[in-house]
Amino acid sequence: MDSLSSISAFLQTAETLSFTQAGRQLGLSSSAIGKTIARLEDDLGVRLFHRSTRTMTLTAEGMLFLERCRRVVSEMEAAKAELAHTQGKPRGKLRVSLPLAGMLMMPTLSAFMRAYPEIELDLDFTDRLVDVIEEGFDGVVRAGEIRDSRLMTRVLGTFRFQLVASPAYLEHRGVPRRPGELLSHACLHHRFATSGKLEPWPLKDRYRDIGLPVKAVVNTIEPLIYMAEHGHGIACLPDFAIRNKLSDGALVSVLEEYLSHEGTFRMLWPSSRYLAPKLRALVDFLAEHLFPHAPR
Structure with a gap:
């Protein structure tokens, strides 16, 4: 001083x-x-x-x-x-990039809009690796590790994958007890929109490379949920996307002990920019409501 x-x-x-x-x-x-x-x-x-x-x-x-x-x-x-x-009230335009799976966050985002009516959301859903600074985003939500010294980051919560199917499908085709039994089932796959490759199912150890049958392939998660719920096969889906379906019995989880993958959602924003009230409000809201059981 x-x-x-x-x-x-x-x-x-x-x-x-x-x-x-x-x-x-x-x-x-x-x-x-x-x-x-x-x-x-x-x-x-x-x-x-x-x-x-x-x-x-x-x-x-x-x-x-x-x-x-x-x-x-x-x-x-x-x-x-x-x-x-x-110290001001959260308000103004908030431009955020989210992964395509972020479409499944819409109930939470809708609740956020009701809670903060003075914030104008500008949402861009893409699996493309956007340049937060060059493209003028206030923040981005991404899964996995992001190493960029220009960005600040906060963990929103973790998720894990589950293999799920409808009760009607499992009653008709039987409940698989070991990963090898998936070879006789209808498997519903997700294709990465950016690379065109099938997303591997995170099976443990020697089961990781078994050649799973392909009943259907889609590049967004919502159709997989629909197909699984309507008895077309078994799908590998993130738990946050199917929490309600599991709780009401529309989907049933199988082979949980044979899965090993856990993912992390993070919010990132330019390190040269303070965390504005509108962005802080969104970060806190997503962490509290999208992943209510995640450690703070």
């Missing part, structure tokens, strides 16, 4: 080229300003002003220091403005 006081005295003196005028602006005596400038010059080891009995001008070093000090003060003012803004 002492350095900032010295910088403030220097800036006022550089603007007015007068210890007296600078003192009036800062509520100090001209003598106090003169002593502050002298100490600053001693600390820096350079002269900042050419002084005579009648005139005062900046030296070349003073001009250079002036530009730097203006930047420091500008950054301080911006920081103060940002901190003041964080």
Whole structure:
């Protein structure tokens, strides 16, 4: 804070080229300003002003220091403005990118819209790896590890995959007791929209590479839920997407002890940007309602 006081005295003196005028602006005596400038010059080891009995001008070093000090003060003012803004009410446009599976978050997002009517959501659903900064997003929701030093991150919650089918299908085709028995079942697969490859089922150890039959392939999760619920086969789905279907008995989980994968959803935003009230509201809401049992 002492350095900032010295910088403030220097800036006022550089603007007015007068210890007296600078003192009036800062509520100090001209003598106090003169002593502050002298100490600053001693600390820096350079002269900042050419002084005579009648005139005062900046030296070349003073001009250079002036530009730097203006930047420091500008950054301080911006920081103060940002901190003041964080105390405000969540409002305004919020542009967020979510994975295609994020469509299944719509009940939670709908509840968020009711809770924060002054926030305007601009949602982009894609599995493409967007550039958060270059494309102007306030934040992105992604599954898995994201390594980008330009981004801040917060874990929203974890999920795991489950193999599920309808009770009617299992009654007709039988309940598989071991992964090898999947070879005689109708398997419903998800294809990655970006790579075109089938998403592997996270079976443990020696069962990982068994060639599963293909009854149907889709590139979004919603059709898989529909097909499984209507008895067309067994699908591998994230638990957050089928929580209600499992609780009401529309789907039944099988072979849980043979699955090993667990995923993580994260919110990411530019590290150079403070966490605005509107973004903080969304992050907290998703963490609380989308993954209600996740550790805080």
